[in-house]
Amino acid sequence: MRRLGWGGLILVLCACATMSTQQEVQLGEQQSEDVNKQLPIIQDAEVNRYVNTLGDSIAKLSDNRNLEWHFFVVNSQDVNAFALPGGYIYVNRGLIEQADKMDELAGVLGHEIGHVIHRHSVKLIEKQQGASLGLAVGCILTNVCSDPTTGAAINVAGNAVFSKFSRQDEQQADESAVTYVTRAGIDPHGLPSMFQKLLQERQSNPSTVETWFATHPTEESRIADTEHLIDQIDPAILRGLTQDAPGFHDFQNRVKGLPRR
Numbered sequence: 001m002r003r004l005g006w007g008g009l010i011l012v013l014c015a016c017a018t019m020s021t022q023q024e025v026q027l028g029e030q031q032s033e034d035v036n037k038q039l040p041i042i043q044d045a046e047v048n049r050y051v052n053t054l055g056d057s058i059a060k061l062s063d064n065r066n067l068e069w070h071f072f073v074v075n076s077q078d079v080n081a082f083a084l085p086g087g088y089i090y091v092n093r094g095l096i097e098q099a100d101k102m103d104e105l106a107g108v109l110g111h112e113i114g115h116v117i118h119r120h121s122v123k124l125i126e127k128q129q130g131a132s133l134g135l136a137v138g139c140i141l142t143n144v145c146s147d148p149t150t151g152a153a154i155n156v157a158g159n160a161v162f163s164k165f166s167r168q169d170e171q172q173a174d175e176s177a178v179t180y181v182t183r184a185g186i187d188p189h190g191l192p193s194m195f196q197k198l199l200q201e202r203q204s205n206p207s208t209v210e211t212w213f214a215t216h217p218t219e220e221s222r223i224a225d226t227e228h229l230i231d232q233i234d235p236a237i238l239r240g241l242t243q244d245a246p247g248f249h250d251f252q253n254r255v256k257g258l259p260r261r
């Protein structure tokens with residue numbers, strides 16, 4: 001097939017009112033291939049094993065389309081995570097390094113999984129066909145677009161559909177994250193706890209969380225809303241959930257020890 005670039009690909013796939021799961025997976029696969037060429041993906045087997053095992057443990061129990069999930073760690077200090085259609089989730093090492101406990105990473109993974117399960121980016125594409133979704137992803141995740149050598153990408157993607165998810169989408173992803181991680185036996189308090197960290201980081205070191213806030217509108221009210229949801233869970237269930245695990249800290253130490261880019 002002639003290589004059309006992301007925007008072209010989306011047009012091809014989306015000459016339709018709604019995208020089928022098969023089309024969504026193809027789109028995600030194509031975008032993921034392109035993203036993996038642009039972004040510095042960590043290739044460490046142990047790191048990949050851990051993030052995929054944790055991610056799968058959350059995703060598989062809640063995904064009724066039987067998607068094949070793929071989790072990647074990006075060698076970027078920006079505190080961010082991102083989902084492509086069809087089950088491709090990216091988390092930056094900066095977020096992993098900032099987390100204090102396993103449940104904080106799990107909460108964010110649950111949130112990104114929620115964006116995929118609810119097809120938020122697919123719905124955006126369906127609404128605005130042909131916009132240059134994929135190019136924007138690389139920019140959002142790593143600021144790679146401020147690199148003059150890739151400057152062209154910014155211009156193409158400048159007005160991309162992938163500006164940000166709506167507040168409703170964010171809320172739905174948060175609600176889902178609470179359900180998914182709880183179902184996976186993990187304490188959902190990790191999600192509001194991570195949000196709190198992001199807000200604090202925004203005060204002290206705004207540049208490292210800029211990309212998060214550009215793509216996931218996050219305010220104090222989101223923390224309160226998420227905590228309110230958690231309060232409705234039976235305390236006996238909450239008491240049985242896992243907050244942390246030694247394997248997480250082994251994984252985190254391994255990430256911290258990898259060469260920075």
Ligand SMILES: [Zn+2]
Nearest residue numbers: 165170173216
């Ligand atoms: Zn989000």
